[in-house]
Amino acid sequence: MAHAAPVPARTTSTTRIEPRTPDFFSGRAHTVGRWAVPFVIGLVYGYWAAANRRAGGPITTGNLVFGFVTVIVFTVLMAGVLYVAPRLRRELHAFVWFLFSAVAFGFLYNQSGESLLLTVGLSLGFGAIVGLFCFYWFYTHEDAQGRSVR
Structure with missing residues (x-):
């Protein structure tokens, strides 16, 4: 079974040692992920909402517009929750x-x-x-x- 290699600990001004968790991604990757993850989840959610609304009928332009508007609204709301909620x-x-x-x-x-x-x-x-x-x-x-x- 594979295990992660131990990460060196940071020392503070006192003699207390704080363990540090490994970070495999750069700061830029984390910045992109803050919007990419809600957007991908929003795409799935928007497709699901549009599919529920058409109830197995044909795909129409109105159905596509509804799906894309749902993606945008859901992504913005989820990103807002992910940004605001941890500060509460x-x-x-x-x-x-x-x-x-x-x-x-x-x-x-x-x-x-x-x-x-x-x-x-x-x-x-x-x-x-x-x-x-x-x-x-x-x-x-x-x-x-x-x-x-x-």
Whole structure:
């Protein structure tokens, strides 16, 4: 089984040694990834929403425009959540992910033509599951100010 080679530790002004995690990508790759990952996820989401909306019918120009507008809106919203949410306290951080996931799921499910009451109920349930999972994750991996405890 392959293991990563140990990374030399950084020393601070005191004698305390802080372990450093390996970074395989350059700063430019991380900058591109901050927009590329939400865009790729947005492409999948936009295609899925357009496919739900046409319900197996023919692909039309309006359907393509709807898909591309969905990609743009979803990408901007997801990039905003990825930028803003980590700067919040863990409760608000989890609440932002609850809202985003509930709205994204509800919009996607609503395109299939189901009733509004069922869409709202399922999206609130899905968002609650995501929000609770996120809160648990942030609670066990961050302190009260949102700094990583590792």
